[in-house]
Amino acid sequence: MLKLSKSxxxxxxxxxxxxxxxxxxxxxxxxxxxxxxxxTKHFNHLAASWWDINGPQRILHKMNLVRMDFIQQNITNSxxxxxxxxxxxxxxxxxxxxxxxxxxxxxxxxxSDQKEKRTKEYEKLQLRCLDIGCGxxxxxxxxxxxPIVKSVNGLDLASEVVEIARKHKDLDPIIKNKIxxxxxxxxxxxxxxxxxxxxxxxxxxxxxQPGEFLKEGLSHLKKDGLLFLSTINKxxxxxxxxxFMGEYMLGIVPVGTHHLEKYIDYKTLDNLMGQQKRFxxxxxxxxxxxxxxxxxxxxxxxxxNYFMAIKRIE
Amino acid sequence: MLRxxxxxxxxxxxxxxxxxxxxxxxxxxxGAGPAGLSLAAALKANxxxxxxxxxxxxxxxxxxxxxxxxxxxxxxxxRVSSITAQSVDYLEHIGAWKFIDQARIEPFDNIVAYDGLxxxxxxxxxxxxxxxCENINLQSCLLQRIEELNDPTLKIWDSTKVTNIxxxxxxxxxxxxxxxxxxxxxxxxxxxxxxxGFNSPVRKFAAIESRGWAYDRFGVVASLKLKxxxxxxxxxxxxxxxxxxxxxxxxxxxxxxxxxxxPELSKLLVGLPEDVFIALxxxxxxxxxxxxxxxxxxxxNEEYDELLSDIKWRFENYTSKPTIDIEDFPIALESVIPxxxxxxxxxxxxxxxxxSNRVALVGDAAHTTHPxxxxxxxxxxGDVKSLVESLELAMKRGLDIGNLLAxxxxxxxxxxxxxxxxxxxxxxxKLYSIDWSPVVAVRSWGLDVVNSLPMLKDxxxxxxxxx
Ligand SMILES: Cc1cc2nc3c(=O)[nH]c(=O)nc-3n(C[C@H](O)[C@H](O)[C@H](O)COP(=O)(O)OP(=O)(O)OC[C@H]3O[C@@H](n4cnc5c(N)ncnc54)[C@H](O)[C@@H]3O)c2cc1C
Numbered sequence: 001m002l003k004l005s006k007s008x009x010x011x012x013x014x015x016x017x018x019x020x021x022x023x024x025x026x027x028x029x030x031x032x033x034x035x036x037x038x039x040t041k042h043f044n045h046l047a048a049s050w051w052d053i054n055g056p057q058r059i060l061h062k063m064n065l066v067r068m069d070f071i072q073q074n075i076t077n078s079x080x081x082x083x084x085x086x087x088x089x090x091x092x093x094x095x096x097x098x099x100x101x102x103x104x105x106x107x108x109x110x111x112s113d114q115k116e117k118r119t120k121e122y123e124k125l126q127l128r129c130l131d132i133g134c135g136x137x138x139x140x141x142x143x144x145x146x147p148i149v150k151s152v153n154g155l156d157l158a159s160e161v162v163e164i165a166r167k168h169k170d171l172d173p174i175i176k177n178k179i180x181x182x183x184x185x186x187x188x189x190x191x192x193x194x195x196x197x198x199x200x201x202x203x204x205x206x207x208x209q210p211g212e213f214l215k216e217g218l219s220h221l222k223k224d225g226l227l228f229l230s231t232i233n234k235x236x237x238x239x240x241x242x243x244f245m246g247e248y249m250l251g252i253v254p255v256g257t258h259h260l261e262k263y264i265d266y267k268t269l270d271n272l273m274g275q276q277k278r279f280x281x282x283x284x285x286x287x288x289x290x291x292x293x294x295x296x297x298x299x300x301x302x303x304x305n306y307f308m309a310i311k312r313i314e
Numbered sequence: 315m316l317r318x319x320x321x322x323x324x325x326x327x328x329x330x331x332x333x334x335x336x337x338x339x340x341x342x343x344x345g346a347g348p349a350g351l352s353l354a355a356a357l358k359a360n361x362x363x364x365x366x367x368x369x370x371x372x373x374x375x376x377x378x379x380x381x382x383x384x385x386x387x388x389x390x391x392x393r394v395s396s397i398t399a400q401s402v403d404y405l406e407h408i409g410a411w412k413f414i415d416q417a418r419i420e421p422f423d424n425i426v427a428y429d430g431l432x433x434x435x436x437x438x439x440x441x442x443x444x445x446x447c448e449n450i451n452l453q454s455c456l457l458q459r460i461e462e463l464n465d466p467t468l469k470i471w472d473s474t475k476v477t478n479i480x481x482x483x484x485x486x487x488x489x490x491x492x493x494x495x496x497x498x499x500x501x502x503x504x505x506x507x508x509x510x511g512f513n514s515p516v517r518k519f520a521a522i523e524s525r526g527w528a529y530d531r532f533g534v535v536a537s538l539k540l541k542x543x544x545x546x547x548x549x550x551x552x553x554x555x556x557x558x559x560x561x562x563x564x565x566x567x568x569x570x571x572x573x574x575x576x577p578e579l580s581k582l583l584v585g586l587p588e589d590v591f592i593a594l595x596x597x598x599x600x601x602x603x604x605x606x607x608x609x610x611x612x613x614x615n616e617e618y619d620e621l622l623s624d625i626k627w628r629f630e631n632y633t634s635k636p637t638i639d640i641e642d643f644p645i646a647l648e649s650v651i652p653x654x655x656x657x658x659x660x661x662x663x664x665x666x667x668x669x670s671n672r673v674a675l676v677g678d679a680a681h682t683t684h685p686x687x688x689x690x691x692x693x694x695x696g697d698v699k700s701l702v703e704s705l706e707l708a709m710k711r712g713l714d715i716g717n718l719l720a721x722x723x724x725x726x727x728x729x730x731x732x733x734x735x736x737x738x739x740x741x742x743x744k745l746y747s748i749d750w751s752p753v754v755a756v757r758s759w760g761l762d763v764v765n766s767l768p769m770l771k772d773x774x775x776x777x778x779x780x781x
Contacts, residue, residue, distance in 0.1 A: 052487065053719050061719055068711040119361075142712030147365065171488055172714060173338075 050136035050164050057138075062294040064138050066287060067201060067307070070297060071228055074282050074309040075148070075197075078226060079121045081114060092117045126150040127196040130220060132186050133203045137165030137179070143197070144175040154181045155189070186216055194222045204231040210264040211272055218279060221312040230287065230307045234263035266301040266308075273310060282309040335499045337469070339369040340715065342493055342503035344476055344516050346372035346379075348395075348449060349677025349694035350509030351456035352408070354470075356698055358463045359408040362706045366715070367467040369501050371493065376472040382454040386415060390537045392654045394570040396422075396444040396549070396562065396688035397452070401695040405455070409462070413455035414447070420563045421445045424548040428642075435642070444549070444688065446562050446570065452691075471495065479506070479519040490716070491519070491672055505716040507674050507701075509694075512663070514679035520670045526663030526682070531557050532580035533685050534573040537654035538595075543567050544645040551686070552599055554606070557660075558686045559598045561644045569647070572685050573598065580657045582613060590618050591655070592647050593625045599644050601632060660684055662740050664733060668725040672716035674701055681732050687739045693732055700727045 049055040082091040092113050099107040125148035131140045134154030144152045156162050165181045198217050204210040214229070221227055243258050266284060273281050284301040297307065341357065343350045354370045357363045397405075405411040423443050428435035460468065475496040481489035482502060491506040508516025517524060543566050550561040557574030564570055573583065573595070583591060590613060597606055605628060612621040633640055663682045668675045677694030701724045708720030715721075 053717065065711055065713075065719070072710055141714075145709075145712040145714070 050138075050161065051168055057136075059289065061138060063287075063289070064142060066295040066297055067139060067228070067230070068142050070283075070285065070307050070309065071143075071197075071199075071226075074226060074228070075125070075127075076118065076122060078224075078282060078311055079118050081117050081121070122148065125196075129153065129197040129199065130189075130193075130195040130217075131155065131199045132217060133201065134162075134165060134181060136161050137168055137181065139199060139201060140165065140179050140181070141169060141172070141175055143199075144169075144178040149178065149197075152179045153195075154179060155184050155186060156181070157183065157185060159183055186213070189220060191219070193220060194225075195220050196222055196225045198225070198227045200227065200229040202230055204229060205258070205263045207262065210262070210269075214269070214272070218276075218310065218312065223312055223314065225312050226282070227310045227312075228307070229310075230305060231269075232263050232305055233265050233303060234260060235265070235303060266306045269308065278312055278314040280311050280313050282311050284308045336492075337369060337499060337501045338367075339469075339501055339503045340366040341505045341507060342369045342371065342491075342501050343507045343509050344371050344493070345508070345510035345677075345679070346370055346376060346453070346470070346472065347509060347511060347677065347694075348452050348456075348691050349679075349698060350507075351453055351460070352405070352410070352695055352698045353507060353509060353676060353701065354468060355410050355456045355459045355463070356408045356702045357705070358460065358465050358468055360702055360706055362709050363702060364465065365467075366705075366709075368469070369503070370468070370470045371474055371476060371495065371501070372470070372472045373475040373496075374473065376457070376470070379450060379453045379457055382450055383413070383415065383458060386418065389651045389654070390418070390564055390568050390570065391448045391450050392535045392537050392570065392651075392656055393449040394446055394535075394537075394562065394564070395449055395452075395691040397447050398444055398688075398692045401692045402445060404695055404699050405452075408459065410455045410459035413458040413462075415451050415454070417565065418451050419445050419447045420547070420565050422547045422549045422563050424546065425551065426548050426642075427551045427553065429553050446549075446564055449691070471497070471499075476510075476515055479515065487671065489672075503672075503716075504714065505672055505674065505705075505721075507676060508679040509676050511678045512661075512682050514675065516673060517665060517675055517679055520673040520675075522665050522667050522670060522673075522675065524663045524665045526661055528659060528661040529557075529574075529684060530577065531574045531660045531684075532577055532657040533660050534571075534575065534580050534583045534655065534657045536571050536573075536591075536595075536656075537564075537651040538569045538571060538592075538647050539649045539651070540567045540569055540645045541648045542645060544569075548644070550599065550644045554598065555603060559595075560686070561599060567648075569644075571595065574660055574684070574686065577659075579610060582610070584655045584657050586613060587618060588650050588652070590621060592650055593622055595650075596629070596647050597625060601628065662736060664736055668697070668729060669718065669721035671718055674721055674724060676701060680728075681736060683736050683739050687735075689735055689739060693735065696731070697724075697728055700724050 050057055053061045081094055093110055094114070095102075095110065099110060102110070127149050129140075129143050129149060129152045131143065131152055131154040134140045134156050135158075137154060140152045140154040143149050154162075154165060156165070162181050162183050169179050169181075170176050198221055200214070200217050204213060207213045210231075214227075217229075218227055239260050243260060270281060270284065273279055285297040285307045286300040286303055287295055287297050287305040287307055289295050301307070343353055346354075350370060350372070354368055357366060357368055402411060405414075421444070424437065425443060426435060426437050460470075476493055477496050478494035480492055480494070482492045483489035490502050490504060493501045493503065493506065495501065506516060506519075508514045508520075510516055514524075538561075544563060547563055549563065551558050552560075554575075556576055556579065559573040559575075560571060562570050562572075573580075575583070583594070586594070594606075594609060594613065597609060609621055609625065612618075612624070632638065661682055662684060665675055665680045668680050676697040678690060680697065681690075681693060683690050683693070704721065704724040704727075705715050707723065708715050708717075711720075713720040
């Protein structure tokens with residue numbers, strides 16, 4: 001069905017900046033590309049320092065913090081307060097108008113009822129997750145530590161990083177039985193394996209047909225399930241930071257790692273999702289990195305890095 | 315998160331070799347002082363962090379703390395601290411303050427600070443400036459809160475000393491700390507918190523440097539009875555060249571004092587007969603420095619009768635002067651509670667960091683300060699609040715709470731804040747320890763100026779009251 005020749009899911013660093021400002025930002029990406037063997041070598045040497053948070057992967061470790069914030073926020077927001085199974089009389093009142101129109105005590109009461117119900121529903125969750133391009137397991141481990149996550153399946157194609165991920169999870173008794181790592185491509189995942197959460201962080205920019213690749217990920221989503229992704233816009237900012245600075249000037253990643261023509265814009269993805277009746281974009285955020293601070297998410301997904309949360313509604 | 319799991323060591327003989335157990339915890343807290351108990355209660359009161367298993371290890375017995383609520387001692391204990399409104403808010407937030415023994419605390423809304431050499435003075439008055447509270451009362455309210463929460467994943471070992479701390483693997487990056495206990499057991503923990511006071515064994519294990527200096531001063535504390543109850547609710551502080559002497563209100567006729575002075579004088583004060591000590595303490599709040607120096611000499615030479623009669627005469631003479639308004643001074647002291655005098659070395663110290671891999675420091679383990687501004691214990695409560703918030707955020711992000719990524723926000727928030735406060739208190743102490751007269755003149759002028767400039771006073775008051 002799919003004609004993707006991806007052979008590698010891994011993570012490599014790249015630097016990115018904000019045009020017109022002297023600030024630098026960087027990100028790390030996973031890579032799907034045609035020349036597997038070549039690139040696998042590039043990435044394997046990074047593996048040893050994967051879990052050193054002050055080492056070369058620090059920016060990725062920092063990025064993981066905002067990934068998790070983004071994931072948590074969207075999981076919480078997508079909890080429906082009154083679904084069909086809620087017994088009559090126990091529904092939480094959700095007015096169809098602005099709460100500010102109500103007296104303060106009443107609007108506060110409504111909000112606190114909603115919050116209580118949301119917390120209750122949240123705590124009931126037992127999510128099964130698929131982490132595509134798990135690398136050394138930074139995101140997989142974070143997901144697995146959440147009490148609302150039942151299991152995490154991490155996929156990657158670089159054997160050495162998968163090995164690192166496996167060894168590292170065994171160091172922590174609370175996650176060691178919740179995670180499985182597989183050396184496997186997304187298209188080899190059994191068609192009827194369905195998940196509550198699918199993650200694709202920093203992959204699409206390395207794939208020949210990002211639209212198709214995204215659809216493949218979405219096809220493993222259960223109803224009401226969420227897919228989270230992050231990637232880079234095809235703009236001058238991205239070229240300047242990832243290719244010009246990252247590859248040529250700073251040499252953080254090997255020349256030829258990135259191909260601007262593969263980058264996919266937020267607008268393109270958003271349009272693509274607009275044509276899909278079964279899916280809905282819950283949230284889209286831009287992400288920027290500032291040294292000495294870390295990553296922060298903002299409301300301009302159309303420049304540089306961006307994050308998206310997509311929900312299967314049918 | 316983790317349940318307590320117990321591994322028994324292999325027993326080779328059927329005779330009674332004591333069984334050694336290794337306990338496994340998410341958070342092991344060393345020290346059940348105000349900081350450690352507060353941390354244990356706060357972790358268990360927080361909806362996110364309550365799932366963490368917690369072990370609290372204390373070297374001394376907690377029996378006095380446990381018995382305090384049922385049968386409190388008749389007299390006030392000598393370790394009393396002023397608790398800022400901010401700390402009280404936090405203790406309320408974690409559900410502990412409702413257990414405080416209200417009959418044994420005294421709020422004050424006034425601080426009168428005056429110069430021992432020039433008698434110029436500054437008055438701060440403000441609603442809820444602070445509350446005087448025995449440390450054991452505070453510990454008791456925290457312990458009662460812990461009992462109320464009744465969480466099976468919190469375990470307290472008291473009368474149990476930490477004898478050694480080591481990493482469970484040679485690979486420091488991946489190892490977990492293993493704490494050896496004096497009862498033969500050990501605790502392996504995801505996160506080790508040092509709430510173990512100034513000499514912090516945890517800080518030493520983590521090889522975190524602590525910098526600072528001793529003030530070459532001791533604080534003499536004592537529980538006192540006043541001649542009659544003082545309804546003014548004032549905290550008095552007089553700056554003498556040897557250091558400040560403070561008289562702090564407690565309910566009814568009770569008060570507590572912190573008299574910071576030189577090592578030799580502190581030793582002398584603690585050892586004097588009770589009536590001589592009270593006579594000298596009364597002088598310290600009223601008489602000029604020259605008279606005090608003369609009486610110290612008499613006390614050193616054990617000429618007590620001479621000293622007592624001279625003080626009586628001087629006092630009556632001095633206080634009947636038309637320039638002296640008795641209203642400007644504390645109520646005279648009547649007696650000191652037997653065995654309530656003790657002395658503590660005063661020092662300023664600040665750890666270079668509060669965190670390292672799988673280790674965090676809170677309270678005096680991280681910083682100690684001069685008691686003149688009454689901040690030490692309160693800084694520890696601020697640490698606890700910030701650490702719990704950081705751990706909560708880390709858990710929402712699925713981080714390993716022992717990882718530096720989880721702990722860094724705590725130290726980034728607290729270290730600079732504490733550093734500023736330590737600096738302010740240190741400079742106050744230094745300024746008021748100088749008796750070279752131009753400095754005294756400037757200093758007295760300073761107090762008068764401060765007193766007449768509401769803005770500057772407000773700023774200082776905010777620093778001290780924590781609001
Ligand atoms: C004279 C004086 C007056 C003060 N007045 C005030 C004031 O008015 N306001 C104020 O805010 N602060 C004041 N302070 C400071 C305040 O008392 C301290 O900051 C506070 O008690 C520190 O609390 P903590 O829990 O950090 O440490 P601590 O109270 O020192 O507790 C540490 C605990 O760790 C235990 N421990 C240590 N080593 C081990 C081990 N190896 N094994 C097991 N357990 C161990 C100890 O037994 C102890 O219980 C004053 C201090 C002094 C000296």
